[in-house]
Amino acid sequence: MEPRNPWQALTRSRFPLGSWPWRGVGYLATGGIVGGLTCLVFLVLGVFSLFLVGLPLLLLSGPAVGGIERFRLRLVDLDPAPDPHRVPTAPGLVAWLRLRVGEQATWRELGYALLLATVLWPLDLVALAVGLGLPLALLSAPLQLAVDGHEAKVVKAYLVTSYPEAFAAALLGALLLVALAYPLAAVAGARAALARALLAPRDAEARDGAIGEVIASRARLVDAFEAERRRIERDLHDGAQQRLVALTMTLGLARLDAPPGPLADQLTKAHAEAGRVLTELRELIHGIHPQVLADYGLGAALADAADRSAVPVDTDVELPRLPASVESAGYFAGCEALANVGKHSGADRARLTARYEDGVLRIDVEDDGRGAADPSRGSGLTGLADRIAVLDGTLTIMSPPGGPTLLRVEIPCRSIPEGSASSSPRTASSSARGSSDS
DSSP states (O other), rough: OOOSSHHTTTTSSSSGGGHHHHHHHHHHHHHHHHHHHHHHHHHHHHHHTTTTHHHHHHHHHHHHHHHHHHHHHTOOOSSSOOOOOOSSOOSSSHHHHHHHHTTTHHHHHHHHHHHHIIIIIIHHHHHIIIIHHHHHHHHHHHHHHHHSSEEEETTEEEOOOOOHHHHHHHHHHHHHHHTTTTHHHHHHHHHHHHHHHSSSEEEEEHHHHHHHHHHHHHHHHHHHHHHHHHHHHHHIIIIIIIHHHHHHHHHHHHHHOTTTTTHHHHHHHHHHHHHHHHHHHHHHHHHHHHHHHHHHOHHHHHHHHTTSSSOEEEEEEEEEOOOHHHHHHHHHHHHHHHIIIIIIISSSEEEEEEEEEETTTEEEEEEOOOOOOOGGSSHHOOOOHHHHHTTOOEEEEOOOOTOOEEEEEEEEEOOOOOGGSOOOOOEEEEOOOOOTTO
16 A cells, blocks of 8 residues: 555655655655745734734644645645644635634644744754755765866865775765655654644644535525525416406406306406416415515514414514524414414413613514324424524424413524615504404
8 A cells, every 4th residue: 555654654664765755855855945934924024023013924834834834744644634724604705814813723734833933944954954864965075186186075074185096985975865754754744744733724723614515505505595485486477367368357357348158258268277377386386485575674574474373463573684594494483373273372472572772682472272282193393394494593492281382483594684684664563453364
């Protein structure tokens, strides 16, 4: 099996003849270069930090050095070091900075950068000087003697005055070059192991990152699903519904023009059936994505749903505009809760409260019914809970036998600035008696 790092390569008999010694040399040499430049940058930023100008750059230089070091690891470690940072959920520099400052990986990278700038790069150069510089200096003894003509001082200590002595020094240098390749590769492997330990993601961070990406992807799917719902609603409203209206009007006119008889009776039946289909289509469109939700927001949509409830509902709703996926989930949660109140609770009255406080949308639906609500009995609450969980929200049901029953939906989200959404009445507070025929 192909060695993946210097530690595995050291056990191979053909190690000196392979590429791993030179990989180690390249890693240590580039480490000296990167470390020296990092030291210089830190000195400059440290001076500017006295004026509070370079302090943010000094704090965030760690991720830059970490990215370079993870790339350099490929020289001596064939297993790539993944990026430990999460992808910001919102665009913009502020969101990126807020996320980076709060991550442990950022501070580990800063610590590694300081270690590299002060300790590691001089050690890299010392290892290169001993493991590579000394053998090469001995190997160059015949060349130095040929250039001088009389004598040559090898490594500033050994005086060579004849070619036999020069070739003997060169032979010693060749032997040292092979012998010192092992400790040099070991030093490179140790440096790479330290870099991986500090710069690669920890197991907990990898799990958190994976979970965060799953949540983000689920949220993107919800947004795409809501956009598709709105498209279907718009197509049905502007297409099929308008054609049905035209068909209904045409049948109505034909019924009026037809003489009494079997034909008029058939036209009357067709006109009535077209009217029923149109009514069902309108109810279907409203169930897909009600226009009031898109135009006026969740507060008005919940008030409208309470007006149409079969059980009288007291509403206390005060909400800003929220993201479309949150408004849709909150609306259908409220509708499902009110539908369950009408179908299963036996309640005489219900209350719907909706607030947005401390970055959390909270919707409470409470009734005075018999209680003992069980989501497993096919009330639709299980699927609703899954839909809310996609948005990192929770659905809680408190329903002791004998009542009352409280259904609470909580979804963390950010409100949309007033100018970013169509203006709408933000408060709807009423005591409405609904009817199943409304």
